Amino acid sequence: MSAPVSAVSAVSAPSTVTVTVTARRPLTARVDEFRLEPAAPGVLPGWTPGAHLDVTVPGGGAGEALVRQYSLCSDPADRSGYTIAVDRAADSRGGSTALHELATVGTPLQVGEPRNHFPLTRALNYVFVAGGIGVTPMIALAAQVARSDRPWRMLCLARTTDAMPYLPELRSTFGGAVSFHGSSGGRVDLAAELADLPRGTAVYVCGPGTLADDVAAVVADQPAVDVFTEQFTAPDTSGETTSFDVSLASSGETFTVPSDASVLSVLEDHGRLVASSCREGMCGTCEVEVVSGEVDHRDAVLTPEERAENESMMVCVSRCFSGRLVLDL
Numbered sequence: 499m500s501a502p503v504s505a506v507s508a509v510s511a512p513s514t515v516t517v518t519v520t521a522r523r524p525l526t527a528r529v530d531e532f533r534l535e536p537a538a539p540g541v542l543p544g545w546t547p548g549a550h551l552d553v554t555v556p557g558g559g560a561g562e563a564l565v566r567q568y569s570l571c572s573d574p575a576d577r578s579g580y581t582i583a584v585d586r587a588a589d590s591r592g593g594s595t596a597l598h599e600l601a602t603v604g605t606p607l608q609v610g611e612p613r614n615h616f617p618l619t620r621a622l623n624y625v626f627v628a629g630g631i632g633v634t635p636m637i638a639l640a641a642q643v644a645r646s647d648r649p650w651r652m653l654c655l656a657r658t659t660d661a662m663p664y665l666p667e668l669r670s671t672f673g674g675a676v677s678f679h680g681s682s683g684g685r686v687d688l689a690a691e692l693a694d695l696p697r698g699t700a701v702y703v704c705g706p707g708t709l710a711d712d713v714a715a716v717v718a719d720q721p722a723v724d725v726f727t728e729q730f731t732a733p734d735t736s737g738e739t740t741s742f743d744v745s746l747a748s749s750g751e752t753f754t755v756p757s758d759a760s761v762l763s764v765l766e767d768h769g770r771l772v773a774s775s776c777r778e779g780m781c782g783t784c785e786v787e788v789v790s791g792e793v794d795h796r797d798a799v800l801t802p803e804e805r806a807e808n809e810s811m812m813v814c815v816s817r818c819f820s821g822r823l824v825l826d827l
């Protein structure tokens with residue numbers, strides 16, 4: 499995780515840069531690739547494999563601007579532009595559909611600086627499990643591992659080969675390290691695919707639905723095997739909510755968070771503005787340090803270990819089990 503935001507008392511929106519769509523091509527029937535280059539002369543902020551980009555998409559469903567996250571899938575060494583791939587069906591809340599409909603070559607877009615919640619960890623072996631559009635962060639991750647002497651392989655999952663973005667490029671570049679399973683022929687046998695992984699294996703998973711949970715369950719009993727996940731669908735935050743209090747460590751002010759409001763919105767209502775982007779628990783922008791209180795984590799950013807540490811929270815979606823939270827604000 500990146501360092502949590504702390505002691506923010508004024509508007510602190512993530513910095514953005516204007517880019518232009520300079521190329522667009524279909525990868526599958528649902529997925530298009532967009533090349534984004536700086537609108538003004540210069541290079542773009544750098545990034546590391548696994549990073550994503552916040553893209554402000556104009557003209558969402560109700561005409562409002564939407565901020566959506568897309569993994570960067572080009573070469574981090576190329577600072578002349580970013581490449582993202584967008585699945586029209588992956589975002590049921592309108593952002594990806596709007597991007598498909600509105601972003602043509604020449605369209606200006608606002609993007610944030612790349613951020614990485616899915617970085618490459620040190621491991622002895624790597625397995626990348628990519629479900630459909632979930633392949634996008636894996637491309638740069640795999641390329642980095644491929645430059646090392648560590649063994650690795652990638653399992654690509656989609657209904658058919660035609661529905662798997664970048665499969666031809668991956669096979670061409672990495673050969674036999676990349677395998678494919680088509681669900682049109684039956685559900686993948688993850689237990690067999692991930693059986694008896696060597697100690698020190700890092701399993702990276704990105705894909706739809708319960709893929710990450712399924713992979714975690716399959717390797718749970720294997721010693722010294724760690725699973726790293728990236729989600730691109732918003733977490734389900736529809737669970738029961740109750741009101742609670744949130745206090746600011748710096749001033750001692752205490753506000754009540756009603757059951758139908760977020761910590762973030764309550765802070766904003768009281769003029770304590772925290773940087774935010776997706777406001778759906780996906781991007782990590784609104785992470786705030788927790789001084790005390792038991793957090794009801796509802797985001798898709800923190801790992802189970804980070805949740806257990808209870809040191810920070812995403813104030814856009816996470817709530818409270820203990821009746822009161824004290825935040826480092």
Ligand code: FES
Pocket residue numbers: 773774775776777778779780781782783784785797799812813814815
């Ligand atoms: S604003 Fe994106 S996680 Fe809260």
